[in-house]
Amino acid sequence: MIFKTNARCCAVNLIAGSLYWFLFNTASFGANEVKINLCNDTDQKIYTAIAYEPEPGMSLMSRGWWTINGKACSNIELPIATDRVLLYAASEGNLQDWQGQVELCVDANDKFDFNGAQSMSCDVGNLAKKRFRELSLRELTAASESGQPTYTFKASDATRLSDAIRICNDSSDSVYLALSQKNSQAAALTVAGWFKILSGACYETMKAPDSDELYLYASNERGNKRWKGDVPLCTNSYDGFLFTEPSSMACQANNERRQLFKKVLMNRAGDFEYRLKPMLSEASRSTVQLCNQSSTKIVAAIASENTDFIGQFITSGWFGIKPGECTAGLPVDSDVVHVHAQDVDGNVLRSGSFSGCVHGSKAFEFADATAMACSAEGEEKRSFDAITIEPGDLKIQLP
DSSP states (O other), X not given: OOOOTTOOOOOSSSOOOSOOOOOOOOOOBTBSOEEEEEEEOSSSOEEEEEEEXXXXXXXXXXXXXXXXXXXXXXXXXXXXXXXXEEEEEEETTSSEEEOOSEEEEEESSSOEEEESTTTSOOOSXXXXXXXXXXXXXXXXXXXXXXXXXXXXXXGGGOEEOSOEEEEEEOSSSOEEEEEEEEETTOSSXXXXXXEEEOTTOEEEEEOOTTEEEEEEEEEETTSSEEEOOSEEEEEESSXXXXXXXXXTSOOOSTTEEEEEEEEEEOOSSSOEEEEEOGGGOEEOSEEEEEEXXXXXXXXXXXXXXXXXXXXXXXXXXXXXXXXXXXXXXXXXXXSEEEEEEEETTOOEEEXXXXXXXXXXXXXXXXXXXXXXXXXXXXXXXXXXXXXXXXXXXXXXXXX
């Protein structure tokens, strides 16, 4: 599995991002320009919503979600007209939240911007009432050393919502996790990912009621060490995802790929912890770097047999390589890697007798590149040069 540099993101239960970032100056309260510093004192990513009066006497406006990483702070600028601000936050995985007494409407699954958040019915779709904590901007400023209104979300102030599943990373690398949990009431699995876990840290999520089976797959950032099992479930190789039918879906679209998940039995009641230990990981057979020894930039793609699913071949690309430089190490599990290379004008520099599907104009990973129809828009067959490789780290000189 090859990770892009902006790799896996995502909150499955609460979707946040770069939303509503207004370019206001810091100003005194009562004006329309206020900057608030929100800090996350926990190890888990949190998602926060803010409510305020945009003009004195107006009904409350609620907005969200902003993402605040673990042990980090974020400045949020909003047109707040009074001393009153209301905050709500939930941890990634919905294991805990930070509540207050004022019920306001939010969209539980997407960004939102609601006028009249206290009076709207909030009973359709993903809308839900959340209890916001009411605070004074002046008091937050007075308690802050920076002279800026600051609020810190602390674990001691959070409300625990359920038993927890805790996945801890005992390796020296950051890892990306995909997981699914099943209980006696569920007929099918739902799998979500990717959740980044720093070395020595843990990812926590809400444990489903009566949950007794956990399915997980994890990989380090380079993709050359994996924690896996023998249960095939569909994932997206690069992006955050939530698949409700991962065992039965075709899993043939660009970047969709089956991975072998490990089944772990859990206790039905109480918290459950699983540790990703280095000794339990499986390393890729080889790590290949593609190096450009020419004087012009080239782009390359590789193909190799997926040894987890015999007979399937994975193609992936495009890797841009400047003159004199090499790609990062690309994990390969088979004893043959197939390489296609061309210059930026499309002139083929390396090819051979092996044929596999690629996408002609964008990044791709196809999990069954020799058997797929390869007839969708942008898809085409390319020829690859077969190179026998030894186990370990190696470099292939191009063209």
